[in-house]
């Protein structure tokens with residue numbers, strides 16, 4: 247063993263790691279090669295781990311309160327040791343970039359030798375690696391503390407790491423990394439599917455419901471579903487079903503040498519993402535069995551988005567998704583466009599004939615958006631097509647079999663239209679095999695709204711972009727007549743103005759009021775355009791550089807300048 251005598255005394259984990267580094271054939275004096283992912287692959291990884299990244303964002307106030315100007319960076323790496331998020335002090339950030347502490351870099355022990363991320367992953371235990379304790383000399387300028395994040399069933403999911411200059415590391419960095427990973431683990435335990443009970447155990451009442459208390463998720467009948475790492479240590483001595491039978495909800499009860507608290511897990515909010523999962527899963531199952539789906543929701547609630555997601559996951563994903571906006575079809579051509587026509591079927595028709603949207607959807611999904619706009623004559627014909635699964639194009643006599651699934655959508659109250667005689671009742675029942683109602687944003691529970699905002703920020707601006715404290719409440723309280731479409735636009739503009747970092751109140755465009763939707767959208771577009779022109783000026787008109795700084799593609803930049 248060649249662990250240098252001059253460096254701080256190693257623990258057993260460090261010694262094992264040094265031995266492994268030697269076994270991997272690494273040379274201490276060589277330049278460490280962190281094997282960076284391409285930007286596209288990094289985005290895919292971040293997408294794959296977006297739930298963990300969302301939970302991390304929720305734990306971020308722990309880091310921010312503690313950091314208070316300390317020169318250090320917080321990193322989150324996945325179970326392969328690849329950094330998916332790097333945030334914190336920017337001054338140290340420059341050094342961090344040089345030392346490959348940026349997103350996309352891999353800190354697996356196999357390539358980087360002993361280091362906090364790689365070693366915490368292989369040991370599945372927290373660790374601090376200080377200066378020269380790093381196996382590679384190249385990494386001796388930093389000190390790092392890392393704590394693994396484990397799933398409720400004990401699988402390794404990733405690691406939280408705090409890095410600083412070698413001489414500026416303090417013991418509370420490991421503590422902060424530990425608290426953050428515990429708080430992520432607890433969130434994962436609490437959201438276990440099918441969990442009805444959450445059981446907290448701690449040595450005293452004050453410790454209950456702290457991140458370091460033991461937390462166990464149980465099914466209604468007491469069957470164990472998951473536990474955090476503290477609870478896993480106690481599981482061998484614990485009979486959850488017996489404990490459940492003994493405890494009463496909400497009462498502190500002595501347990502062993504400590505205290506136990508049983509709480510009923512709040513029923514999942516009947517809010518979008520949860521409902522989206524449950525009802526969407528049901529919708530998908532039915533769609534796969536050929537049952538027509540009807541999506542109802544105000545403008546911008548995500549009807550189109552939902553259909554595209556369903557199509558991608560459905561058995562018909564390899565077939566076409568043909569989306570038809572029934573409100574945009576010219577009245578005199580509705581039937582020709584939908585059902586197709588034979589060559590020269592009518593004056594002004596295509597010489598070669600027309601396939602029509604229905605036949606184009608063969609082996610795929612036909613999405614009839616704004617179905618309430620379909621004229622009554624076309625409704626009658628559509629009903630026949632749906633009943634017979636065959637279409638007779640205009641000017642033809644023979645029915646042609648077509649294999650397709652239908653999803654219809656409307657923001658209008660179709661039942662009221664049926665009552666008024668503006669929509670055929672039999673067609674309504676035919677289309678309404680299963681109804682998915684997409685709620686307006688104003689009905690979203692706070693947690694569902696927050697999840698959506700976090701998802702949109704990640705998608706639009708990447709991992710560093712988030713809201714400053716208090717802004718989530720401001721956004722949640724707004725009226726959002728344009729629903730997700732409008733929220734998305736607000737976040738798009740705010741994120742650009744915040745340079746993809748922390749969105750402060752000043753970055754938010756004036757929040758919409760119901761009467762001014764169009765105007766507000768226009769305001770957003772103008773604000774975006776002003777910001778883009780400013781960045782372009784700063785870059786002396788260099789479009790590629792401006793696009794890079796704004797974090798958008800050149801095509802998007804041009805489109806935004808044209809008011810898109």
Ligand SMILES: Nc1ncnc2c1ncn2[C@@H]1O[C@H](COP(=O)(O)OP(=O)(O)OP(=O)(O)O)[C@@H](O)[C@H]1O
Pocket residue numbers: 543544545546547548549550551552657701702730731734
């Ligand atoms: N669940 C979601 N996650 C992220 N973005 C979403 C989601 N749902 C909708 N969006 C975004 O919101 C915008 C509006 O969505 P979509 O076009 O699906 O709404 P819609 O209900 O079909 O609207 P309309 O009735 O006006 O046609 C789109 O930019 C879409 O990408």
